[in-house]
Amino acid sequence: MASSIGYSLGIGSGxxxxxxxxxxxxxxxxxxxxxxxxxxxxxxxQLSTLSQVAGAIDSFATALSSLVSGGTLYSQPAVSDPTMFTAKSLAGARLGGLSAEVEVKQLAKAQSLVSTPLASATTAVGQGTLTIGVGTKTFDVVIGAGNDNLDGLARAINAAKSGVTASVITEAGSARLVLRGGVGEAQAFTLSVPDGTDSGLERFAYGPSVTGGMALTQAAQDAIVSLDGVDVKRPSNTINDLIDGVEFSLLRAEPGKTVTVGVSRPTAAIEQGVNDFVAAYNELHSMLAEATRIGTPGKGDGGVLRGDLSVREMQRQLSQLTSKVLNNGGEGPRTLADIGVATNRDGTLRVDAFRLKAALETNAEGVEALFNPGQSSSSPFVSIVSKVGKVKPGAYQLTDLVPPNGSTPGSGKVNGVAMIWSGSSLVAPAGSPALGLTVRLAEGAPATATINVDFGLGGALQAVRDSLRSRTGPFTSSQERLNAEAESIADAREKMEMRSEAYYNQLVKQFGAMESRVSAFKATQSYLEQQIKMWTAGK
Incomplete structure (x- = not known):
């Protein structure tokens, strides 16, 4: 302790x-x-900036996808009387010069039944089995001692999951059972009990030969619509196969009244959409340019991601958007460059307003197709069943196609991989790049066909984002490299601290030894000085 205190105070050496x-x-x-x-x-x-860049491409792709999917950038049906029905364009639809006359003669409705009044919801209904028939299917509802009342019957019917729903309506001094089926004639239902049933459950039977059972308040019926004078029936009030690419929602029927359906072109919205895309692109380009800026004397060291391969790859892919084919169909524009989106010398984009306006005037549907991607088959005998957006954009080769023949299912391959026969269609298998693709083969289908799924601008940008952000993509590689570097730096710091501590301890030991020796020398010096003084004083 003394030597330690002496070392701290430097007593020996001063x-x-x-x-x-x-x-x-x-x-x-x-x-x-x-x-x-x-x-x-x-x-x-670098990690922070890389995260910001990755977030920026995510936001850009998501915002554009939302804008495109919102439907404001492609033509919509124009209905002369929207109180009769509404109509909207489906993704990928090409409405062309749509012009039609539609008459709603009858709405599709669900069957409804009501029982005779009972004293209350807890009144016994009778025990036994009530069978619900919907089409060719039957569902048994068993009433026993534990659910022998109107509420119990309603719960049992709902639990059968037949598509028929039950509810109990209570009024002053009485309660009635109300049943409702699905919409359309095919959803009509019957209720039956075994012959000879007299428990009271027979009061809830219904059918052509039933007497004294439930009363019909609304018969099940299909919708009846006349398109250009031709009557068609559909089991729902939502119809998407009346006019190709258009979904109708029927609101009311008025026989004899004709409603015209035309096309509304969103030219102003497309112009604004193109300019908004260019503005967002240029903002992202500026972020990337700053992150990769080369350092110059007097102006700092440059961007923190200069030389980063992932950002370079992102810049390269983004720069190709103006020349990427977004639409393979028709004779109209196929790229952004075709409608006036050009690249400046510094890599930013600009819009040639006159060229864009001219493209919209001469081929509005073609310009619209750049934002509203479609899908097509090279053969009219091979039809695409899957909806637009279900399959990743690209070209898919169908080979070894064999249409179904009687009980023999159809077969074929997509990009060399066998497809799965399901129902009446061929489906791309799990793991296939064409996942989600479903096609139907008609008699006379060729052995080979090509399916083209257009990118559209939203799909093209999403493809850029996906390639950069995939598990094996450049962003992931840069992230892993920087994380590994962070670990290496932390390891270097730990080793530095250990070496510094060891050096400190070494100095303490060396200086401690020095202090001990100096103290010994000083003690000897002091002794000699005392002796000399004594010798001198004795003379």
């Missing part, structure tokens, strides 16, 4: 060895720590 050791340790550690700190700050900045 030197502040504690401060000296601290200064020497700091001097040895300082340059290394400064270098590590510089690496830490740069690594942190």
């Amino acid at each position: 030197i502040d060895t504690k401060s000296l050791i601290a200064d020497l340790t700091a001097a040895a550690k300082g340059p290394k720590e400064a270098l590590i700190k510089q690496r830490e700050e740069r690594n942190t900045a």
